[in-house]
Amino acid sequence: MTETSHTYLVTCPSCKTENRVPAAREGQAGKCGNCRGTLPPLYLQPVQLTDRSFDSFISNYKGPVLAEFWAPW
Numbered sequence: 001m002t003e004t005s006h007t008y009l010v011t012c013p014s015c016k017t018e019n020r021v022p023a024a025r026e027g028q029a030g031k032c033g034n035c036r037g038t039l040p041p042l043y044l045q046p047v048q049l050t051d052r053s054f055d056s057f058i059s060n061y062k063g064p065v066l067a068e069f070w071a072p073w
């Protein structure tokens, strides 16, 4: 499922254009082909955050975020 030939559609938060992003560009912020705005980085796997990294990741990510909270106890 992580073949580099796969592409994914990332919707531009500014103009709503769907941009094809190759799997090899995972984690990189691309540019919209229509308005040249910054696209949110593509993540193929969930990103594990901690209490130290959560706030900066969420405030810097331009796209929608689905968060699952859990604790080991």
Ligand SMILES: [Zn+2]
Pocket (backbone or CB within 6 Å): 012, 013, 014, 015, 016, 017, 032, 033, 034, 035, 036, 037
């Ligand atoms: Zn755009």
